[in-house]
Amino acid sequence: MLLTRIEHLLANQELRKRERVQIGIEFYFAGKRHVIDTDRRQILDLLISTFENAVQQNRELMKRTQELEASEERYRMLLENTFSGFYRATPEGKFLEVNPAYVRMLGYESKAELLQVHIPSTLYFSPADYEKLCTQLLSQGGLQNYVERLRKKDGSAVIVEENLRVARDGEGHVLYFEGFVHDITERIRAEEALKQAKEAAEAANRAKSEFLANMSHEIRTPMNGIIGMTELALDTDLTTEQREYLQMVKTSADSLLRLLNDILDFSKIEAGRLELDPVDFHLRDSLGKTIKTLALRAHAKGLELACHIAPEVPDFLNGDLGRLRQILVNLVSNAVKFTERGEVVVQVGLAEPQPPTGSRPEVTLHFAVRDTGIGIPPEKQRLIFAPFAQADASTTRRYGGTGLGLAISAQLVTLMGGKIWVESEVGKGSTFHFTARFGLAQEPDQTPPGDTLALKDLPVLVVDDNATQRQILQEMLIHWHLQPTMVESGKAALSALKQAQEADRSFALALIDTHMPEMDGFALAEHLLHHPTFSGAIIMMLCSPKHPEDIARCRALGISTYLVKPITPSDLFNAISTTLSHAETGEATRPHPSLPSAPEPRRTLRILLAEDNLVNQKLAIRLLEKRGYHVVPVKTGKEVLAALEKEAFDLILMDIQMPEMDGLEATVQIRKREESTGEHIPIVAMTAHAMAEDRERCLAAGMDAYV
Secondary structure, eight states, X not given: OHHHHHHHHHHHTHHHHSOOOEEEEEEEETTEEEEEEEEHHHHHHHHHHHHHHHHHHHHHHHHHHHHHHHHHHHHHHHHHHOSSEEEEEOTTSBEEEEOHHHHHHTTOXXXXXXXXXXXXXXXXXXXXXXXHHHHHHHHHSEXXXXXXXXXXXXXXXXXXXXXXXXXXXXXXOEEEEEEEEEEOHHHHHHHHHHHHHHHHHHHHHHHHHHHHHHHHHHHHHHHHHHHHHHHHHHTSOOOHHHHHHHHHHHHHHHHHHHHHHHHHHHHHHHTTOOOOOOEEEEHHHHHHHHHHHHHHHHHHTTOEEEEEEOTTSOSEEXXXXXXXXXHHHHHHHHHHHTOSSSEEEEEEEESSOOOOTTTOSEEEEEEEEEEOSSOOOHHHHTTTTSTTOOSOHHHHHHHOOOSOHHHHHXXXXXXXXXXXXXXXXXXXXXXXXXXXXXXXXXXXXXXOSSOHHHHTTOEEEEEOSOHHHHHHHHHHHHHTTOEEEEESSHHHHHHHHHHXXXXXXXXXXXXXXXXXXXXXXHHHHHHXXXXXXXXXXXXXXXXXXXXXXXXXXXXXXXXXXXXXXXXXXXXXXXXXXXXXXXXXXXXXXXXXXXXXXXXXXXXXXXXXXXXXXXXXXXXXXXXXXXXXXXXEEESSHHHHHHHHHHOOOSEEEEESOOSSSOHHHHHHHHHHHHHHHOXXXXXXXEOOOOOHHHHHHHHHHTOSEEO
């Protein structure tokens, strides 16, 4: 009633409309008497204003109270329904609040039951762990992702992760600490299981690697003996039938060794243990030698094998030459295997324009191996780079192979920063492409072979029935500033010769393929030797490794220079330069084969051979003695040390696995002895192990090289 009446008076301003009445108010403050003389209406206004403010503040307080109650209700609902546990507790170990999730997490029946427990003695397996938690929490003011092990009601353990904070009053006294708790027991178990699985996998991988290393040694050792002894037998006087049988033995052993190498490489790739070994190398010479090793197989099938490297490709590179050779040998061998007629061509160019000098010391090359073979169906092309895959089962039955070569090549290409793909058409052939990244190596300071100025504008007649070979030869000759005339047959050569005679021109040099249809190279060469226009010109024959008798025919015709296909730029350039130089000076030209013979040793070296396998020991002795070396064989590391006490050696060839004392321990002992003498004898490891760490172990023991 009072509030209603006051609000009515305020609304009608009745109090403010009454006449002014002067009054005095007496009051005491701080022990002193005070008197205020004022109008009664002013006092009423002051009281009314104060009341209005009180009413407004009361309304705002009620509103905030309602909002806080609603917020607290939402907060409580969140705590009650969240999957995360929540608790509030004192440092002494008494719960003030817990939520249902925390109750369930610890296996209790109700909140009331859990609120009664003493935290340090009930929930902790060791009360000291609770003291540790409180100490860290109070010193840091809070903890994030704190992991600990709690005891559930049934005595089992639960692993939890806590995020806690400390609540203090206005004076800084600790009121309680609170936070959320997550059950991470399953996560920890999963992590532990994963860790154990990882350790088991690593142990299995180590066992696999050791098994591979041992199998490599156990298989390579007798295989080396078979191949080596077969090669020695082939160097003796044999009947035709005996030679044929031994050649079959060697071919089979070589196939087994290649299979073993593929399996070992694939196993190392699977284990992620295959690493590149970059070296500086000359691209054109290295590829030329690699292609030459495959030429005999190609020419035996009547196939033309050629290699074309674009002029803009740099010569000196840095990269893993051994793995590059492996990729090319795989691809070219497959091309030869699946091609019955036609040609196999290796092409090398820049995958992208070469950057300006000094901007980036590397280059990406594009390799392509093209054949005219059986081709691959489109639906099979995406499968051939998978392990153990071939185009179809009949391919395996007809041509053989494990299907590992392309899978290994694909992995090697990836390691070399490139990619591999295939283009193919059934019945027309295939082209396998891959890219690889190499560093640019510094060109060595050396005098280039020959003098290109002496060859400038030299007229050359090139006769070859294979269009690819003609293109490659033409590009080489033009690059050296010669003037080539390219023809495809003996008949066309005679026509070109006639045209030159009519134009009063002559050829200084003729490059002639030995085997061509209709008129072969030898018939053409014999005709040219008696042709007046060709008098004084030089004839160079391009021979096939399939026909060693070609060399004898060259000599019979008086042709001093011949090159064995496939022809490398350095072979051709050196042959032309040397032959022309001899012709100008009038010196007799010696036969110039493209494959140099093995160099003779400068002096007789004394070699200590440590090998416990008698077959391999005998093989090594025979091979070394054929080159004029003196060899002393021993079977154990202890015998190595004893032999060194008796006499001096220039070199030690050390097997790794030997009884009593292995090669590694023997090397360590030798290096210790040398510390006092200052001497150093070269030690070369001989091992059938094939893992990268084997090489590292050998070098770490003090060996100088590894084969």
